[in-house]
Amino acid sequence: MKIGKSKNLRVGEWVVAIGSPFQLRFSVTSGIVSAKGRSIPNGSDSTYVPFIQTDVAINPGNSGGPLFNLEGEVIGINSQIYTRSGGYMGVSFAIPIDYAMDVADQLKENGYVARGWLGVSIQEVTSELAEALGMEVPKGALISQIIADSPAENSGLKEEDVILFFDGEEIFYSADLPLTVGAIRPDSKVNAMVLRDGLKKTITVTVGELPKDPALAFNETQQNFLGLVVEDQINDGRRLYIEGVMVTSIDPEGLAYESGIRRGDIVYSLGRAKISNVNEFKEILSSLDQEKSTTIGISRNGNKRILSLNLSK
Structure with missing residues (x-):
């Protein structure tokens, strides 16, 4: 063939x-x-x-x-x-x-597969953020945090940069970036087009290797003690089937994963409190008693489930 x-x-x-x-x-x-x-x-x-x-x-x-x-x-x-x-x-x-x-x-x-790594935390560009950043349409991956001495920092990327293209691939949504970076061999030099202070800028980035230690790899995201990262759902004019926040990253050794939560799940409640955005999620999470168990409501493929979180672990 x-x-x-x-x-x-x-x-x-x-x-x-x-x-x-x-x-x-x-x-x-x-x-x-x-x-x-x-x-x-x-x-x-x-x-x-x-x-x-x-x-x-x-x-x-x-x-x-x-x-x-x-x-x-x-x-x-x-x-x-x-x-x-x-x-x-x-x-x-x-x-x-x-x-x-x-x-x-x-x-x-x-004898193993090495994946590309930047060492950044990213988030979706919402309509509100796009307006604040001077963008005509919301797209790209917004860098919200950079790990010290990471490939991103060493290459000159900065927090609040919006990555629009990476190695010639257009980044429409934040989820596009890990796919694109992960497919690049470590030590490769590629061009990244970013929006910085309202101007487009091309930066040469040397891609690193995704750490084998999951804990280090997941420092790339703004995790909480549950071991997951959530983002607001994209409201592009289509009806959202359920209010809540989307799990965009999850530590396979963390409490959330152990409890049955997976990437792509929609979290709509935490400890019986309803959640509609990231700020509400953070506020409710910070108020929980970490010596007790609580419940978390998720939606997966349109089906609702209630899971138990043992916060004392």
């Missing part, structure tokens, strides 16, 4: 999957590329995989099979689906072949 370039894929392009769903060998399904650079909020290492989203029918037995373009080139590896029923619902994901080949090369060379 000929290997193609997944970076050349365009949204709307037709693609074909071959696999053995339900042991039906050599089954062919087709569809289009719905989006690129998708992050799947499941709290796992796939946070750093820039998935290709398609509407190609993928079922058990398709995972690991090739995704082709109409030139017959492999441009992805079928991976997983988004579902509420357990079966295909029109949203499937594939690992870009460029990314998969790079991972294979790193495993051969080093």
Whole structure:
């Protein structure tokens, strides 16, 4: 099979999957590329995989099979689906072949996969922040904190910079930045376009290596004692299904993760108190008795759940 370039894929392009769903060998399904650079909020290492989203029918037995373009080139590896029923619902994901080949090369060379790292805490650019920063539309990743002696600090990035492009990739939302940085090999020099004091500026950044110690890696975000970071939901004119704050980062060794919370969850209550924004979350969190247990209400894929938080741990 000929290997193609997944970076050349365009949204709307037709693609074909071959696999053995339900042991039906050599089954062919087709569809289009719905989006690129998708992050799947499941709290796992796939946070750093820039998935290709398609509407190609993928079922058990398709995972690991090739995704082709109409030139017959492999441009992805079928991976997983988004579902509420357990079966295909029109949203499937594939690992870009460029990314998969790079991972294979790193495993051969080093025996492990090294991911890029900046050492910053970022947040979404809301409509209010965009107006305050002199931006016509809200986009990019706003740097709210920089770790001392990190790749970001050593390269000249500053707090309140808005990263608009990184290594040639446009950063529409803050979640786009970890995907882009994580896919870059450590020690690579890349250009970052930032908005600083109302002016666009290009900075050469030397990307570092994501620390193997989760505690250090998660210093990149403004964590609390629960081991998670939340942000206000983006209100782009579409109705929000539930009020609350979104979990954008979570320490896999922290209390929140241990309690069952995952990246992408919407936190709508804490200790019976309703939450609609980050400030309310912080205020309520700071008022909790850390010697007792409490409850936290989350919404995942549209389904509400009540979880227990043992704050005394």
